[in-house]
Amino acid sequence: MKKLQWGMIGGGEGSQIGPAHRLGALADGHFSFTAGALDHRPEAGREYAQRLGIASDRTYGDWKEMLEGERKRDDRIDLVTVATPNATHFEITRAFLEAGFNVLCEKPMTMTVEEGEEIVRVAEATGRICAVNYCYSAYPMVRQARAMVRAGEIGKVRLVVTNFSHGHHGDATDADNPRVRWRYDPAMAGVSGQFADCGIHALHMACFICDDEVESLSADFASTISSRELEDDAMVNFRMSGGTVGRLWTSSVAIGRQHGFDIQVFGETGGFRWASEQPNQLVYTPVGGRTQIIEKGERGLHADAQRLSRVAIAHPEGFPLAVANIYCDLADTIRGEARDGLPGAADGVRSMAAVHTAVASARDGGAWLDARPSIFR
Ligand code: NAI
Structure with missing residues (x-):
């Protein structure tokens, strides 16, 4: 080829x-x-x-x-x-x-x-x-999570809780470092700091796994280092079109948290947890049953998770291979075999609508606002 x-x-x-x-x-x-x-x-x-x-x-x-x-x-x-x-x-x-x-x-x-x-x-x-x-949506076990939701394996999703909180900008004595400072300067970063930088990954992940969209949200933003104009910490509550309740915490001052991206999805008949620092495992609990670890590369995964597990079971498959999965799906799509799950411009604009809505909500004392871009209302 x-x-x-x-x-x-x-x-x-x-x-x-x-x-x-x-x-x-x-x-x-x-x-x-x-x-x-x-x-x-x-x-x-x-x-x-x-x-x-x-x-x-x-x-x-x-x-x-x-x-x-x-x-x-x-x-x-x-x-x-x-x-x-x-x-x-x-x-x-x-x-x-x-x-x-x-x-x-x-x-x-x-x-x-x-x-x-x-x-x-x-x-x-x-x-x-x-x-x-x-x-992050291209990690095999994230694809497994999405496929399990689609197959009804945890029932209707009631609640999704996600965090993208690290501590790498938590040192106030380093706040003037030019590589850090621009992220909290509206002239360089725009209307939002941490939520636009990391929070949107978590929000996209919630939508991706739940196969749903954010309809409305309420946000609380804080600049915990006072010299910062933009937020370095945000808590965003949201509701999805299908009724799922969402909670998202994103922070750059959570000292001790490293990458700090994780998600838990709770349905009527089960729940699971995935964390970017242990990307090969999906921790799954059926209602009334024992907690199980579903491992990348094992038998019986959903097809998309199997397709994107490229190295043998128990061999680590990290961030660059998740990016490689995006490129695989792009190559297939360019060659005419469109891939479901490839994040696109619609995801991009939904994120921007969520960012601007969160900023408006935070300024308005956490008011609940419609978070959809007008083209999707
Ligand atoms: P960086 O500051 O480390 O590197 C930016 C690079 O772009 C530098 O090599 C710079 O010389 C070059 N550059 C700047 N302006 C340019 C121009 N007009 N034409 C050509 N080259 C130009 O930035 P970083 O962290 O690599 O971020 C780049 C983008 O990637 C950002 O939008 C960031 O949000 C995104 N990003 C996404 C991640 C993900 O998980 N998807 C993770 C990290 C960053």
Whole structure:
């Protein structure tokens, strides 16, 4: 099968997410890394791209140069990943979609709901794929959890409780570190700090596993380090369309919690728990029964979980392979076999609507507000 050609914008040397994309995209042989504008410093980006093996005529100084260079080629890239800082996602993603490229955009997809709605419309109008990198949804045992809910194995879901709370910005003496400070500065981060950064992963995960959408929410935001304008801690209560009650805590000052992402889903006939720090296990309890550990790679998993378990049982399968699962599903979709579960522009705009609704709710003393983007009301 012919390899697909892949390009990346951002994700330069020393970036946080760039290596996971490279490992993920290249893990299964679907893609070759063909083009890149990897850094906000043109020369550094070109030089790094060449070191990674990209031919010099496809190492670009910036994304506009890459768009012009690639759109002229007969062998143009099949997919571009946008892994730049948040405020640039909208402009780059829209430009590449309009030029007929498939895009994998990092989260958050945009800064505003209106931008998100525009991306949904442009993706529909052009017929291109716009995926959003909610990569935790591609862990095999998260797929198992979703399949169990769909198969009715825990009955109707009553309650979902999720946390994405770590302690890595909990040191007040480090609050002025430029790599930390921008996240709580509205000029750089937008309307929300921690909820837009980590909380939306947890919210997407709740929707993904429960196969439902957030309808309304009430939020309490706090800047526990007083120099911060944006929240470093948030508690968000929500209700899903199907009536499920949701609770979400996200924090960056929870010292002692490391990655800190977990989810519990409680249905009428059972419940389960998944945690990103033990991603190979789903802890399941049927009502009135014993707690069991369902293990990645074991016999009898649902098909999607089995398909995405790639190394043998008990061998760890970590974050880059979850990202690789996103790229596998993208490769299949580009080749015409659409994959259910690939997070897309609709997920991106729902997240932005939730972020803006949470900000409004927190400012209004925790008022319950409709959290759906207007295009989905
Ligand atoms: P970072 O600051 O570590 O790296 C950003 C990279 O983009 C740098 O190499 C920089 O030179 C480059 N860059 C900046 N502006 C650019 C431009 N205009 N053109 C080309 N390159 C440019 O940032 P990090 O943490 O890697 O985050 C990037 C994005 O990935 C963010 O949107 C973030 O929210 C998202 N992210 C997603 C994660 C996930 O789990 N899905 C995890 C971490 C980050």
